[in-house]
Amino acid sequence: MNIVFMGTPEFAVPSLKKLIEEFGITAVFTQPDRPKGRGKKIAMSPVKEEAIKHGIPVYQPLKIKNDIESIENLKKINPDFIIVVAFGQILPKEVLDIPKYGCINLHASLLPKYRGAAPINWAIINGETESGNTTMLMDVGLDTGDMLLKSKYEINENMTYGEFYDILKQDGAELLIQTIKKILKNEIIPEKQDHSKSTYAPMLNKEIAKINWALKNKEIKNLIRGLNPWPVAYTQYNGDIMKIYEAEAIDANINIKKIPGQILSVGKKGIEVATGEGILLIKKIQFPGGKPLSVEEYIRGNIIKDGVILT
Incomplete structure (x- = not known):
């Protein structure tokens, strides 16, 4: 041949x-x-x-x-x-x-x-x-x-x-x-x-990776999955880029009106964030200068505060 x-x-x-x-x-x-x-x-x-x-x-x-x-x-x-x-x-x-x-x-x-x-x-x-x-x-x-x-x-x-x-x-x-x-x-x-x-799958760029918290929790989870390991979905926590490698969609009703992107709670299981529909549990993150860590590992030596709005 x-x-x-x-x-x-x-x-x-x-x-x-x-x-x-x-x-x-x-x-x-x-x-x-x-x-x-x-x-x-x-x-x-x-x-x-x-x-x-x-x-x-x-x-x-x-x-x-x-x-x-x-x-x-x-x-x-x-x-x-x-x-x-x-x-x-x-x-x-x-x-x-x-x-x-x-x-x-x-x-x-x-x-x-x-x-x-x-x-x-x-x-x-x-x-x-x-x-x-x-x-x-x-x-x-x-x-x-x-x-x-x-x-x-x-x-x-x-x-x-x-x-x-x-x-x-x-x-x-x-x-x-x-x-x-x-x-x-x-x-x-x-x-x-x-x-x-036919449908089209355009080339990726870093703009695509910025999370829009007004979307449904499952849509954000899919974005995170689809961009892992590159270019990696991200948001901003108090002005710092926070890359997100893994998350879970939680179908829970938010009784108190929350702003999409607002951190509801932080614990060993992850960071619960309000979205346009439902809650997203962030499980694995990376900040500038650091390596990807589970939220449980990260909060052993760092603080992530409730109430902060991710942008």
């Missing part, structure tokens, strides 16, 4: 490993090295690191659609498949037309729902109880191509983005292998997406 792999983040690494093991990879395309972390040291993508371990040639076009040299290299390689997992660039039609069997993309949602950059996060933020992976034949649109195979998983009410990410990155690798084998045996009939049922 002559396969080119295109991917960038850690999510794509299990797929690359599995493809190397099953078929071998001729070349890898990934994003250019970029500054990373507080020191802003130039770092390779996780996919590049894995490719180098196996001695696979790596190409890093800034924008492949404008990179004549990269496109010519692809034509010379003449791959049977181009496999794309979170590459982070749109492929032009000229590239899509190169491989014999097409460009196959792994997308971490049940298409046509959650097209876009952050499907796992938004599925959890929106309180979905089920999501999964889809393989598809790529076209010039954003996650609009014909679907090939799907795998579904339940999302329980306490599952975080990080936990579901770890499940889907491993599952996706297996789904890609199944997809390739079935294509080679002519056992898949591509299925058109129903574009009228």
Whole structure:
């Protein structure tokens, strides 16, 4: 098999490993090295690191659609498949037309729902109880191509983005292998997406992470789950940023009228906060300069006062 792999983040690494093991990879395309972390040291993508371990040639076009040299290299390689997992660039039609069997993309949602950059996060933020992976034949649109195979998983009410990410990155690798084998045996009939049922999962930013206490307690809990471990939902306690990693929605009536965001009580179980509907019990937090701690651990050496309004 002559396969080119295109991917960038850690999510794509299990797929690359599995493809190397099953078929071998001729070349890898990934994003250019970029500054990373507080020191802003130039770092390779996780996919590049894995490719180098196996001695696979790596190409890093800034924008492949404008990179004549990269496109010519692809034509010379003449791959049977181009496999794309979170590459982070749109492929032009000229590239899509190169491989014999097409460009196959792994997308971490049940298409046509959650097209876009952050499907796992938004599925959890929106309180979905089920999501999964889809393989598809790529076209010039954003996650609009014909679907090939799907795998579904339940999302329980306490599952975080990080936990579901770890499940889907491993599952996706297996789904890609199944997809390739079935294509080679002519056992898949591509299925058109129903574009009228599509939803979009935009890229995350830190503004999304700021908690609006006027929302329902379950909506805030889902936001916290969907942003753990990054970028992490946050609020302000007396002017200090308080990141929130874990919380529980309590369906309790608040008899006395309280302002959304007001701290009702603080104890070993957590911090009870009034919301637009119900109470949110905050269980794990982090303040600037500190590490994430359970509320029980934090209040052993610090004070969080009742009545303060989180903003």
